Amino acid sequence: MKVLQLDVTDDWQVRGAVKQVKQRLSEDKGLWAVVNNAGIAVCSEIEWCSVIQFQQLMDVNVIGVVRVTKAFLPLIRHSQGRIINVASLAGRFTFPTFSAYSMSKKACIAFSDGLRLEMAKFNVNVITVEPGLYRTPITSEDYLINLNRKSWAETPTEIKNDYGEEYFDAFLKNMSEHVRRARSNVSEVIDQMEEAVTSKYPYSRYVPYWVTYIRTSILTYLPTSLSDKVFKRYCVKADVSVKKQS
Template sequence: MKFKQWIAWHLFELGYLAVLAVLPFIAAIKSVATVLISGLLLIAFIAVIRKITRKLVDVDGQTVVISGCDTGFGHALTKRLDALGFTVIAGCLDDGGEGASKLRKWSDSGRIHVVKLDVRSDESVQSLVKYTKKHSEKGVWAVVNNAAVNFLGDVELCTMDQYKSIAEVNQFGVIRMTKAFLPLIRECKGRVINVTSAKGRISLPSNAVYGATKYAIEAFSDVLRLEMRKFGVRVIIVEPGDFGGTTGMLSPKSVIKLGINIASLEGNILHLVSPWQHCRLRL
């Protein structure tokens, strides 16, 4: 049982089904049998080597800083990392809101720190850095730039204030957080994890405001990865697919917090349609 788990169940089942499918041919053609068996052995060998060389993280209270934890990915990731034993600094735009309250009540481990964070503000980000230094005994293992807001509207109809407001969170907020925490990340040879979007690769109508910021962070992350390689710091891009409806990114409350006039958005917000129901991870 342990051996099957070790080489991964999906590889074991795939090999098992493949053998059953070609069993009649194996009995009839020796050359085919030799090729197939060699292929299966090669797959098994690669799986074993990957398992042996894979480095697992020994979780011992390392600190992970996450932005945008009021709802969505940041909220769920905070709970998951707490369960794994990490110390989590959860940045919430509304530290007195429902999402922040749920995180405070989530566990009695004492490892979740809910802190007010507005990624648009230099003062707010620097305050978070000071708080993190005070509460990160094991060092900062990772910074997850998750805070973002979605926006849909045709290029011609969107105002310059709307372009600037979205970029201030999705683009400059990520850059502001990254620059502020890089010294702490370098000390631990940690990692910067930027949550972008599939729309940072694929252009769709009515997505210029949002997509432009995600394309920008893709480029920013790629450059940062090259610069941080000499320090042993990893830069990771996470590209979610169609999850806008589950993260609250288009809720009226989220839009109001950005200081955008709801009335000006009603004619621009379109329905969410995306055939890309996946999440890509690029290292």
């Protein structure tokens, strides 16, 4: 194993990584797989999620995937290998407070779908792994609470007045409750990443944990009116009094 320091938002570092990988490849064996797993997350309502946060998520979760994939793609084509992009079920469904994150993961899936079709002529597999909510550093309760407190403090006063401190406190409590339900068995995701890399005939899409797979399959076929009712269950249970101009 050779570990490289790599910032997926930095062109120079990505080019350096490609150079080092090329130096270590033998003549008879090419690069078999690239797994794009770098990602960041924000769990925040849109009105106090800053534009900078939206941009950061897109830079890492989308442009980072594009940058690394394009850099290594010639090596993958030559070996008829595969690209594995770790997306999320948030890329298929948008939950309340996950709009920014879902945008980035939807874009990641769209990129993967297009690349899969284009790479078929080279016998290159492009695969997405789409986990639900798992207990990882980016879903740390303390991290998300601190991030939201900072965003809330920087939100214009008139917007905070419309929501109210009581609502924001209820939001933090609601978010914490959902994060605590995250699955701890991250090996379910790793196993499917491994299968995506090693299987002779991999699926185009992997959804870790069979119960989650069944639930998402059902949600896919629900009309919007019903799926909205399902997703609204994740909204904050609190009254908001919005001041209206006379």
